[in-house]
Amino acid sequence: xxxxxxxxxxxxxxxxxxxxxxxxxxxxxxxxxxxxxxxxxxxxxxxxxxxxxxxxxxxxxxxxxxxxxxxxxxxxxxxxxxxxxxxxxxxxxxxxxxxxxxxxxxxxxxxxxxxxxxxxxxxxxxxxxxxxxxxxxxxxxxxxxxxxxxxxxxxxxxxxxxxxxxxxxxxxxxxxxxxxxxxxxxxxxxxxxxxxxxxxxxxx
Amino acid sequence: xxxxxxxxxxxxxxxxxxxxxxxxxxxxxxxxxxxxxxxxxxxxxxxxxxxxxxxxxxxxxxxxxxxxxxxxxxxxxxxxxxxxxxxxxxxxxxxxxxxxxxxxxxxxxxxxxxxxxxxxxxxxxxxxxxxxxxxxxxxxxxxxxxxxxxxxxxxxxxxxxxxxxxxxxxxxxxxxxxxxxxxxxxxxxxxxxxxxxxxxxxxx
Numbered sequence: 518x519x520x521x522x523x524x525x526x527x528x529x530x531x532x533x534x535x536x537x538x539x540x541x542x543x544x545x546x547x548x549x550x551x552x553x554x555x556x557x558x559x560x561x562x563x564x565x566x567x568x569x570x571x572x573x574x575x576x577x578x579x580x581x582x583x584x585x586x587x588x589x590x591x592x593x594x595x596x597x598x599x600x601x602x603x604x605x606x607x608x609x610x611x612x613x614x615x616x617x618x619x620x621x622x623x624x625x626x627x628x629x630x631x632x633x634x635x636x637x638x639x640x641x642x643x644x645x646x647x648x649x650x651x652x653x654x655x656x657x658x659x660x661x662x663x664x665x666x667x668x669x670x671x672x673x674x675x676x677x678x679x680x681x682x683x684x685x686x687x688x689x690x691x692x693x694x695x696x697x698x699x700x701x702x703x704x705x706x707x708x709x710x711x712x713x714x715x716x717x718x719x720x721x
Numbered sequence: 722x723x724x725x726x727x728x729x730x731x732x733x734x735x736x737x738x739x740x741x742x743x744x745x746x747x748x749x750x751x752x753x754x755x756x757x758x759x760x761x762x763x764x765x766x767x768x769x770x771x772x773x774x775x776x777x778x779x780x781x782x783x784x785x786x787x788x789x790x791x792x793x794x795x796x797x798x799x800x801x802x803x804x805x806x807x808x809x810x811x812x813x814x815x816x817x818x819x820x821x822x823x824x825x826x827x828x829x830x831x832x833x834x835x836x837x838x839x840x841x842x843x844x845x846x847x848x849x850x851x852x853x854x855x856x857x858x859x860x861x862x863x864x865x866x867x868x869x870x871x872x873x874x875x876x877x878x879x880x881x882x883x884x885x886x887x888x889x890x891x892x893x894x895x896x897x898x899x900x901x902x903x904x905x906x907x908x909x910x911x912x913x914x915x916x917x918x919x920x921x922x923x924x925x
Binding site: 643701 | 842845846848871874878881882883895896897899905910915919923924
């Protein structure tokens with residue numbers, strides 16, 4: 518594939534969505550593939566933009582067609598990344614950024630080992646709780662997400678890169694560096710971008 | 722080692738020295754170790770800053786003491802990177818950037834496989850020649866360096882990262898991204914920077 522596939526994971530409230538949106542604004546070659554889900558649409562969310570919202574039967578129909586790069590049942594709702602959109606964009610040379618959880622990362626790594634994975638850590642557990650409260654989540658919801666976070670954080674070692682989000686813009690810039698650096702990997706270098714034939718003949 | 726060791730190589734006139742100086746200004750954690758050489762000091766060069774200028778006997782004495790991470794005889798002059806300075810700074814957590822040629826890169830990679838290597842390519846061979854002329858080098862000198870460049874460019878594949886210097890500041894920013902991204906590698910992550918004990922206990 519010409520482009521790179523990036524996965525961004527973090528506990529709920531860790532900042533993955535905000536950072537990803539900033540990166541998508543700044544990097545024209547970076548694209549997002551909208552996740553399919555069966556969870557209820559929150560106010561301010563737009564169908565087809567934040568998620569593609571599907572009925573359970575529709576989602577399970579797509580599972581049976583092997584249409585997902587990864588999918589999961591989280592807190593009773595399905596979430597899935599459509600395969601076709603990802604591979605089409607990578608083939609065109611775009612980089613793709615996926616915001617998914619640890620289980621999704623593992624599934625994708627098996628199908629597509631070249632994936633580049635980034636885990637965003639909060640500076641502290643209390644900070645994580647505060648951010649969820651600021652987002653207006655119920656205490657019950659917070660407790661549920663915190664339990665998930667505690668199960669996910671130990672998997673940080675399986676990720677390629679770790680970024681602590683104690684400052685949103687600094688954390689964003691670090692992940693931006695990761696994306697830019699990965700584009701400079703010699704293993705990804707496309708010799709056809711060299712216009713000078715003299716130079717090119719030395720490189721093949 | 723706590724810090725990362727970077728090698729920057731490019732054909733003469735490729736921009737490695739200018740870019741490295743810009744990076745050293747911008748990144749406070751990045752240090753350079755001054756190369757030892759027996760070549761004649763050029764006007765504007767300062768002993769101990771641009772190079773440590775030594776007599777041939779002095780240099781060969783250091784070789785016999787195994788004091789170099791790498792050294793080479795290029796166009797009749799010795800160039801070498803002192804081992805002690807590099808390892809002391811890496812141990813303190815600084816990143817080190819070394820401007821050396823392909824042969825030096827190979828030597829260091831054998832001694833220190835964790836080294837991260839960047840090759841800067843010119844946009845064209847003519848561009849390379851022009852830059853050497855602008856630098857005031859004689860046609861004979863240019864031809865000699867061009868022959869070396871033609872021998873070195875085929876080794877680009879052995880480097881971790883490739884950056885084309887068709888725009889100095891953009892090339893510098895790409896290498897800056899590489900340096901920043903490598904600091905985010907989970908394999909380099911120092912859990913002791915986490916202050917929150919609750920979070921830390923989930924990470925070990």
